Amino acid sequence: GAVVSQHPSWVICKSGTSVKIECRSLDFQATTMFWYRQFPKQSLMLMATSNEGSKATYEQGVEKDKFLINHASLTLSTLTVTSAHPEDSSFYICSAVGGQGNQPQHFGDGTRLSIL
Amino acid sequence: ELKVEQNPLFLSMQEGKNYTIYCNYSTTSDRLYWYRQDPGKSLESLFVLLSNGAVKQEGRLMASLDTKARLSTLHITAAVHDLSATYFCAVDGGGSNYKLTFGKGTLLTVNP
Numbered sequence: 001g002a003v004v005s006q007h008p009s010w011v012i013c014k015s016g017t018s019v020k021i022e023c024r025s026l027d028f029q030a031t032t033m034f035w036y037r038q039f040p041k042q043s044l045m046l047m048a049t050s051n052e053g054s055k056a057t058y059e060q061g062v063e064k065d066k067f068l069i070n071h072a073s074l075t076l077s078t079l080t081v082t083s084a085h086p087e088d089s090s091f092y093i094c095s096a097v098g099g100q101g102n103q104p105q106h107f108g109d110g111t112r113l114s115i116l
Numbered sequence: 117e118l119k120v121e122q123n124p125l126f127l128s129m130q131e132g133k134n135y136t137i138y139c140n141y142s143t144t145s146d147r148l149y150w151y152r153q154d155p156g157k158s159l160e161s162l163f164v165l166l167s168n169g170a171v172k173q174e175g176r177l178m179a180s181l182d183t184k185a186r187l188s189t190l191h192i193t194a195a196v197h198d199l200s201a202t203y204f205c206a207v208d209g210g211g212s213n214y215k216l217t218f219g220k221g222t223l224l225t226v227n228p
Contacts, residue, residue, distance in 0.1 A: 034214075046216065046217075097214045103164065104149055105216060107159040108158060109158045110157070112156075
């Protein structure tokens with residue numbers, strides 16, 4: 001089945017550090033990738049929609065300069081949390097949609113980010 | 117604004133019992149998804165429901181969709197401990213808009 005690889009799984013770093021998270025579709029071309037954020041015991045909140053070769057579309061309230069998204073190819077999207085602070089600590093999950101409609105989004109394994 | 121409401125949010129049940137989780141949504145997309153999430157893990161796709169009256173079953177779980185009522189149900193039959201997890205329903209924007217809006221999730225605990 002379709003697989004989405006997300007890396008790294010865990011990140012612990014100091015406040016002020018920038019962190020890059022990669023999301024790769026391994027066996028299909030992802031026309032669209034999504035980035036979600038999940039706080040403990042809460043649902044997923046969509047941060048942005050990423051389309052290959054174009055600028056990401058951010059949801060209301062998500063800082064574009066804080067969360068940089070690059071979708072360089074049909075198999076790779078990256079999320080960079082710039083100058084991270086403790087309040088950015090969260091579980092970040094990417095998902096990918098291929099060219100075929102009516103299929104479930106395939107989710108990466110998530111990245112747990114802890115900012116000290 | 118698209119809304120997806122799930123209930124109950126918390127469900128504690130005994131092994132062997134049956135129960136249903138409900139998902140109401142406000143959009144006209146009618147593409148509805150059910151996901152499972154184990155603690156500390158990402159989402160696992162369970163079902164995709166695409167049309168009115170759609171019913172899908174996998175093991176002890178069965179999902180259905182009533183697009184006229186904008187309601188989906190996830191029915192659990194003869195629950196076992198391994199089903200303990202958080203279950204999310206989600207709806208996308210319809211057409212070529214696959215942006216998902218999630219319900220708040222139902223934390224299911226199956227007790228021996």
